[in-house]
């Protein structure tokens with residue numbers, strides 16, 4: 001056994017001995033990473049098309065993000081919202097400038113679930129209603145409210161009761177949406193492209209129906225863009241491709257390029273109903289997170305990454321329907337490769353060839369959540385690897 005393999009076993013065994021074992025872990029330990037490539041402790045090079053659950057928007061070690069984090073850590077690592085910060089104001093201004101025009105206010109938090117928790121709280125408070133609708137197959141996080149609106153969360157939910165009444169609209173069923181959205185509904189929460197479900201892109205007609213019906217009945221439309229947002233779908237936010245203005249958008253994952261952070265974007269009139277003490281967080285909008293958010297947005301703009309995402313999507317669609325892949329769903333670099341054999345087997349076979357992808361709640365869909373800096377040669381690598389994997393007959 002080499003020193004490196006000893007280390008690898010060591011990290012996994014030590015985690016298994018000291019952390020709560022709630023994650024199935026992949027069979028490698030990263031030592032460092034650069035661009036789209038991870039180098040493991042035993043010297044393997046892995047092309048990362050999964051991006052740490054859609055977080056590594058700029059890939060790894062992007063000089064601009066690293067410099068922003070380093071400079072901020074050296075000048076002011078943390079201060080709370082008890083003081084105003086230039087760096088927080090800049091992050092908020094930039095985020096608002098790339099969001100749909102009606103969303104003029106930001107509340108910074110720390111994780112996707114916390115963003116959804118607050119968006120749902122805002123909707124219940126503003127409407128004074130106690131029922132929320134979500135979409136079948138959607139995922140919104142693990143906290144009390146976010147878990148309550150997550151499809152089939154009962155197997156892990158754990159709390160004795162949900163904080164509000166919840167019902168699920170069958171996805172893409174416009175008739176059901178119109179029938180279920182009424183004057184008793186506080187909010188409808190929807191992922192425009194359902195990530196955990198396998199990068200299932202909801203139809204424009206369905207999203208427009210949600211917008212029209214919520215508007216008619218005074219309910220808020222919350223777009224959960226924790227996974228689909230920040231350029232991943234080829235626009236800053238996936239709803240922008242459909243010209244839809246939700247009342248609230250939640251963002252996380254790619255937002256800080258790897259620095260934990262999240263945000264609720266809100267219409268000004270909704271935000272205007274909240275004052276001191278109504279919402280809060282210690283770490284949300286901290287200077288390190290704010291510096292990362294600014295660097296991510298500047299880099300997406302300066303490097304033309306939205307256009308890159310769209311052209312990489314086109315390339316994957318053109319070159320990667322082969323081997324076990326029969327068709328591709330999703331948008332941008334939130335793609336579901338629909339396979340004719342179990343996606344877990346295809347994921348393992350790709351990993352043996354040095355490519356990391358992810359599975360999804362759909363057993364036949366392999367997920368790609370690649371960094372937005374993906375290049376042609378990476379797509380070619382994926383196509384070659386898929387071609388070497390036999391298809392099934394499922």
Ligand SMILES: Cc1ncc(COP(=O)(O)O)c(C=O)c1O
Nearest residue numbers: 111112113139140141195226227
């Ligand atoms: C669409 C969506 N919403 C919310 C979440 C929860 O985010 P977090 O894990 O940061 O709490 C996730 C995480 O996968 C997600 O995909």
